[in-house]
Amino acid sequence: MSSVPSTATVAPLARSSATILPLRRTLLLLALGLGLALLPLLLLAGNRFWLNILVYTYLFAGLSVAWNIIAGYGGQFSLGHAVFFAVGAYMTARLFLVWDISPWLGFIPGAALCALIGPLIFWPTFRLKGSFFAIATLAFNEVGLVMANYLETLTGGPRGLQIPYQASLGNMIFAHPFAYAVLMFGFMALCLAIAVWVRRSRLGYYLLALRENEDAARAAGIDVASAKLRATAISAALSATGGALFVMYVRTIDPPTLFSLSDVGFKFALLALIGGIGTISGPVLGAFLIIPAESWLRAELGGGLPGMHLAILGALMLLAALFMRRGLAGVLDSAWRRWRGRKR
Amino acid sequence: MSTAFLSVRGVGRHFQGLHAVEDVSFDVGRGEIVSIIGPNGAGKTTLFNLLTGQLAPTSGEIRFRDLVLNRLRPDKRAKLGLGRTFQIAKPLAALTALENAMVGAFLHHRSLHDAEAHAWAKLDQVGLRARAQVRAGELTLSERRRLEVARALALEPQIILLDEVMAGLNPSEVAEMIGLVGRLNEAGLTILIIEHNLKVVRAFSRRVIVLDHGAKIAEGDAQTILSMPQVIEAYLGKRLK
Numbered sequence: 001m002s003s004v005p006s007t008a009t010v011a012p013l014a015r016s017s018a019t020i021l022p023l024r025r026t027l028l029l030l031a032l033g034l035g036l037a038l039l040p041l042l043l044l045a046g047n048r049f050w051l052n053i054l055v056y057t058y059l060f061a062g063l064s065v066a067w068n069i070i071a072g073y074g075g076q077f078s079l080g081h082a083v084f085f086a087v088g089a090y091m092t093a094r095l096f097l098v099w100d101i102s103p104w105l106g107f108i109p110g111a112a113l114c115a116l117i118g119p120l121i122f123w124p125t126f127r128l129k130g131s132f133f134a135i136a137t138l139a140f141n142e143v144g145l146v147m148a149n150y151l152e153t154l155t156g157g158p159r160g161l162q163i164p165y166q167a168s169l170g171n172m173i174f175a176h177p178f179a180y181a182v183l184m185f186g187f188m189a190l191c192l193a194i195a196v197w198v199r200r201s202r203l204g205y206y207l208l209a210l211r212e213n214e215d216a217a218r219a220a221g222i223d224v225a226s227a228k229l230r231a232t233a234i235s236a237a238l239s240a241t242g243g244a245l246f247v248m249y250v251r252t253i254d255p256p257t258l259f260s261l262s263d264v265g266f267k268f269a270l271l272a273l274i275g276g277i278g279t280i281s282g283p284v285l286g287a288f289l290i291i292p293a294e295s296w297l298r299a300e301l302g303g304g305l306p307g308m309h310l311a312i313l314g315a316l317m318l319l320a321a322l323f324m325r326r327g328l329a330g331v332l333d334s335a336w337r338r339w340r341g342r343k344r
Numbered sequence: 345m346s347t348a349f350l351s352v353r354g355v356g357r358h359f360q361g362l363h364a365v366e367d368v369s370f371d372v373g374r375g376e377i378v379s380i381i382g383p384n385g386a387g388k389t390t391l392f393n394l395l396t397g398q399l400a401p402t403s404g405e406i407r408f409r410d411l412v413l414n415r416l417r418p419d420k421r422a423k424l425g426l427g428r429t430f431q432i433a434k435p436l437a438a439l440t441a442l443e444n445a446m447v448g449a450f451l452h453h454r455s456l457h458d459a460e461a462h463a464w465a466k467l468d469q470v471g472l473r474a475r476a477q478v479r480a481g482e483l484t485l486s487e488r489r490r491l492e493v494a495r496a497l498a499l500e501p502q503i504i505l506l507d508e509v510m511a512g513l514n515p516s517e518v519a520e521m522i523g524l525v526g527r528l529n530e531a532g533l534t535i536l537i538i539e540h541n542l543k544v545v546r547a548f549s550r551r552v553i554v555l556d557h558g559a560k561i562a563e564g565d566a567q568t569i570l571s572m573p574q575v576i577e578a579y580l581g582k583r584l585k
Contacts, residue, residue, distance in 0.1 A: 200456055201456070202450045202454055202456075202459070205443065205446060205447050205450055205459075206447070206450070208436065208438070208439055208443070208447075209436050209439070209447040211438075212435075212436035212437055212438055212439065213434045213436060215398060215418075215430070215434060216430065216434035216435075216436060216495075217436075217447070218397075218398075218417070218418035218419050218422075219396060219398075219418055219419075219422060219427075219428050219430070219496075220419075220422060220447050220448045220451065220495060220496075220498075220499065221419050221422030221423050221448070221451040221499055222419055222447070223417075223419050224419070278438075
């Protein structure tokens with residue numbers, strides 16, 4: 001039960017800047033940011049190699065934004081979000097393969113299921129703080145991997161699932177990656193819109209408050225458990241939606257792909273950490289820096305030094321943790337403030 | 345049937361063998377201002393934590409507006425009208441002063457706009473308007489203390505529990521804080537205050553409760569209490585014979 005009196009303080013995982021912008025300016029910034037993010041799509045429309053990278057960039061930007069809702073705003077550093085990603089992917093693929101349900105509808109049950117099971121499986125772990133919470137959620141990832149291998153009737157087991165190539169709008173299968181890039185861009189925009197809405201809502205303030213200090217949050221009338229669970233539901237449902245889009249793009253999935261730590265579970269966190277955890281734009285900035293860099297590194301080094309790109313990414317993360325505590329978003333924010341200060 | 349606003353009956357809290365608070369009873373009437381004093385380790389903060397729900401009592405009963413609070417979570421008590429500050433100020437460091445106050449204001453104001461307007465009013469009340477856009481982690485100690493009060497006030501409480509809000513302040517800041525607490529009380533807010541500074545206790549208190557080793561050893565008006573031998577003994581130790 002309650003062990004230590006109120007003097008115990010919890011070190012928050014992350015610090016972020018926070019000033020309330022008027023809604024009009026927030027929406028303007030959001031539109032501006034989305035416009036900027038759209039530029040590469042228009043410039044690279046003909047290049048399949050870069051379009052493929054852009055598809056992943058948009059997708060993982062959206063996923064990292066979704067992760068950031070509970071992990072960044074709420075400070076609950078989950079490493080288990082791959083479970084939601086995988087549930088979304090398997091559900092959508094299964095519904096499509098067995099009942100021929102269009103992924104445009106097929107993603108909904110997976111998202112709804114994750115909005116339910118997310119809070120359910122996180123419930124017991126929310127008693128843990130900081131790294132202990134992260135480690136416990138990491139275990140979800142491993143349990144998920146084992147279960148995906150075992151539940152053959154649902155997941156196809158180790159052999160995985162293959163979706164035959166039948167290009168059509170209704171099937172969400174397209175001949176050209178440009179269509180996927182547009183789709184993933186839409187997903188990223190949706191995640192961003194929801195993140196902005198959460199951040200500006202009572203829930204958003206409650207998440208920031210409980211991240212900073214749970215005792216103070218409770219004393220301010222915040223139902224801490226409920227706030228965490230609601231944020232988890234939103235975050236998990238969006239992750240499942242990302243999983244659904246992912247499976248329709250790659251059309252072949254198996255447990256090691258979906259539960260890969262370096263490519264899925266840690267990736268959401270890595271992008272947000274480098275971009276600026278707890279900020280709205282951070283995860284997107286992180287994705288735009290890391291995903292292309294990673295693909296490039298993999299292509300350049302893949303042949304001679306397999307795995308080297310991971311070592312370089314790891315070093316990057318270390319450097320970011322040491323010298324860029326507030327991420328790219330923090331660096332930009334400070335630069336902006338300094339520039340405005342000089343102008344005055 | 346007591347008519348007291350806040351009524352504490354035989355409340356105790358044990359930590360294994362340690363009796364941090366034992367068999368404490370007192371009443372606080374609506375609109376009253378009551379001080380709790382006692383030497384370090386007397387159980388004052390533990391008593392506060394029992395009242396606000398950070399800790400559950402192992403014995404006794406706490407009633408507020410005729411509701412038994414014993415098992416209620418802190419956030420539920422806040423909704424009932426119990427506001428508090430912490431002895432070690434707990435500013436939400438990454439949030440601005442304004443946002444800190446907004447977090448409290450959201451309890452009764454759902455929309456961002458209303459909560460913000462309300463938070464501004466509370467910052468005005470504690471004199472932090474000019475510092476509204478500064479992150480709480482960058483505020484001075486005195487400002488943090490006032491911010492704690494503002495966040496608690498933003499809950500629109502019926503009673504506010506102030507845990508050593510004067511600690512670490514310089515004399516002019518103390519005078520300011522005394523003024524603030526006095527004004528709040530005059531405006532009708534019931535106040536329960538833990539205080540070490542006897543000058544502060546004299547400034548308000550019609551009624552003082554003295555705790556020592558977890559038990560209430562005296563209760564009465566400030567003048568009488570502060571001259572009682574057992575109170576002096578608790579603070580300064582026994583007279584040498």
